[in-house]
Amino acid sequence: MPAFLRVLLLLLMSHVRQWPLRTVLTIVGVALGVSASVAVRTANIDVLRSFEQAVMTVAGPTTLEVSGGETGLDEQVITRIRTIAGVTSASPMILQTAVRMKGGQADQAVQVVGLDLLAELNTRGFRLSQPTTENQLLGMIQPRAVFLGAKLAAEWNLSVDDELDLLIGTGRLTCRVAGILHNESDRTSSWERMAVMDIAAAQITFQMVGKVDRIDLVTDENMAVEDVAQDLRIVLPPYLTVERPANRARQVEQMVRAFRLNLTVLSWVGLLVGMFLIYNTMAFAVAQRRREIGIYRAVGMTQSRVAVLFLMEAGLFGGLGGIVGSAAGVALAQELVTLLSRTISDLYVPVGAGEGGLFRTGRFWSMMVEGIAIGCVVSMIGAVGPSVDASRTATVRALAPGDYEASRQLRTGMLAGMGVSLLVITGILSLPGPIGEVPVSGYTATLSLLAGLACLAPICVTGWSRRRRYVGRDGGVQGVMRGIAVEHASRSPGRNGVTVSALMVGLAIMIGVLVMVRSFRHTVELWVTDTVLADLVVAPSMWLRGTEIGGAGRSLPPTWLKVLSSIPDVAAVDSYRDVRIEVNGQRVAVVSRDLRLHAQWSRYLVRQGDSSEQLRRAAETRGLLVSEVLANRLGVEEGSTLEVMTPSGSVKFPIVAVFYDYSTDGGKLLMDRALYQSLWHDDLVTVFPVYVSPGSSLDRVREMITEQLSGATGGGVPPLVISNTELRKEILDIFDRTFLLTYVLEAIAVVIAMLGIVNTLVTSVLERRREFATLRAIGGSAEQIRQLVLWEAAYLGVIGITLGLIGGGLLSLLLIKVINKQSFGWTIQMIIPIGALIQAVVLAAIATLVAGYFPARWAARQPIIDGLREE
């Protein structure tokens, strides 16, 4: 080992032995920051990899996919595809979701893949556990035969020939387990968690006779895949997409990019706060070891070596924190994956929860290495200031008796000037638009805001206590203790400024996000109240599973309109269809409904004009209403036109109005149902909004609907009949689930900030042992010493909380008006959630005092005589 490293370890160990508690606090702080970051990153990767893996597994050797979007495509297309040069094979495929109805894991969803089993038995990367004799081959293509993935079968406790009840769309299907699927190779694959049926059986089961979801092609190895794709695009109808399988994964990645980015940035807050903690620890170490540094310099250590010594010490703390944090982060990620995949499934596309195959894929170790590196780098950045300060130690003064620090003055005025400048820069940075849909200047403005407030912290620490006179002022002993505490706290503006900053950052982000989320929720509530007006909604039984269920599970037969309209006390029934298409590379929801009926009974929150008038105008002019998010993304507005590729060809629609919508960040197009049907040739319905006659009993109507429709499903599963209140609650539940993760990350940042306070107070108490002992010797009680430390904590807490409130308010403006607007395009009406803010402040105040309590108790218990001996 090089001599310098040996010296470093020697000195480090002596420091650790001397200050074990501080060392542990620092490492825990770094570990928490790293764990949040690693957990979010791991979960993000895991969820997307799981989606990608599912895509690639099912694709097998497929080189191109032809897809018709959510409405599927005519199976006859396959004949034309096979005529194209370079297409070696073309296989139809159905990809839908079913839900298990009975048994141990009832209500669990499974992806069902419909394939031409006889043709593709050995081509897709799975094998069957049954020998494939001729009779068994025939058994495979029977309508109710389903093959279950080995893992799924084990979890569901099913084996060959067992019966399995599945809920598919509005129907119930009792299947027979015809065989078990295994992965052909050992590498991780998704087949073992899927169910496979023969394509013909799947078409019947999912009511897709004559239709398929996709056609998978294998192209000639000797021809460029893109050339074949180009030929296909010429021959096939333009609304069909021809793409490589991997593109779908990339598209999803693109779609959730803003969501992931915001989450990732939030996960870095813990690291940022952890950086303050490291700064504090290292600044204390430098102050404590000033004489020691003088000795190093006197015996020949260079300035740069001194700096490196402290940087490496911080790096080692960071490395240790990184090891603990990475392990904790990977463990935490297992929980986050479920939450994250559900949120992405709710909001974007159905994704699985991954298989947690970190160890198998070797990613565990790469995550560990990444976490350790993050811990080291963050710690070393945090330690730059103190390390440079250490290297600049004046040897003579450090070795002379007396207080080295007393001769140094923190330039609080200059820092305050910088702080004000940074706040001005924050304002300027909030003005530019996003770069490539990423709010780069918004994020920079956030950093600038927090840095500006952090620069103001030292002057706040000193400013509030200056020129106070304590002698002769009434205020009792408490007033005196308060005065001494404030006086002491203001003596260390550097160190206490950093602690206050850590608390400020934690609280500002907590408040900023809280105001943003509450404002967003309030906006969504207003939107739901103003636009979701149908008294009842008749929906497929799996509808509340959101995008998880696939097209077939999200549709109802159009004939139900007549059934529903005939029910007494039903005043009006709308037919609402919601399918996903691509417009200019954006995944967009096309919503069609009877616009005239909607104008009469309900409304959209249109940006300009009156809702009813705009809806009627759209119906009359064959125009569109476009959601605000989509309008922003596509750069269109009221009066412009939008070209959309439909199964009937490309159509230019006039945009009649732009409306506020918070159901998806992918954007929404609204058109009249008649127009949609004429272009998409799709008469299915996603849900039926039902308006009940005034004065009638909602429960009674609901019962009648269930009764009537149970008959219509021919013994199938009755549809969901959801009341307006239940639907609103479900929408807000999805909203709350989406932000659950946000709260977890915030809590981690606040805990680190609290560790910062404990760290500072422990430092303060250690430094002031002699002072406390003196106070005890001249008549101060243990209780008074405890109060002194607690007052100091309270003083720092008050400044940190005040700055945190200011920072939080400004941050919420940035989040709502800049970052969120640029990332997702939503207009959010800002509200100030007074109650929640009071809760956050009280929580921070309690946490501050709790953080101060233990050092205070320790200080009060120290033997007086030991303190007086301290030099």
Place this chain on the structure above:
Amino acid sequence: MVILRQLSKVYSRGEAKVAALRDVNLEVKPGEFCAFVGPSGCGKSTLLNLVAGLDLPTSGEIVLDGRSTGNLTGYEWTKIRRETIGIVFQAFHLVHGLTAEENIALPLMLRGENGRGTAQRVEDMLDRVGMSHRRKHRPAELSGGEQQRIAIARALAHGPRLLLADEPTGNIDSHQGAGIMSLIRELAISGGQTVLLVTHSVAAAQTADYVWTMRDGQLVSRTERMTELVTP
């Protein structure tokens, strides 16, 4: 004022036990000025710490102002220090962040007194130690002698009946030391305080009414009015 009966103090250092004081018996009457001299480690400061209640004896009894202190709680000792005892330290032990006058007011404030009376008392003490012109200065801005004057004013501000001075001239030069000792003597006499002084300095010990010489934790000899004392 102070009675010590069979007072012993043993410190444990790992396996080893060190007797700092061994069966010390002593009586100091009210108003007396008693000095303790002896080599380093002879137990002088330990004795003072025990009398101040800063440390607890291993055995024996301390009687202060007629009251046995054997069963006192920590808080009762605090009250005794607040009301009866003033301490002057070798290292001054002023609170760095407070001004001279705030340091002097500290014992009064810790008793909950901080009205006009306190301000007047602080004013009076500053005047008596000749530091009125430095009232707004912080310890770092004062010389060693000045700091010790403030420390003496602080020790006497609440009117204690017993003043304990542990090497009060140990950190200052001999010229300033003489001034400090005469100040202690003058204030103690005028205030009727009993003084226990621990010192290495012959000059400082000469201000006392009598001097106890200590060796190996025991009082070995008493000399009246230090004229013939030989530095140990």
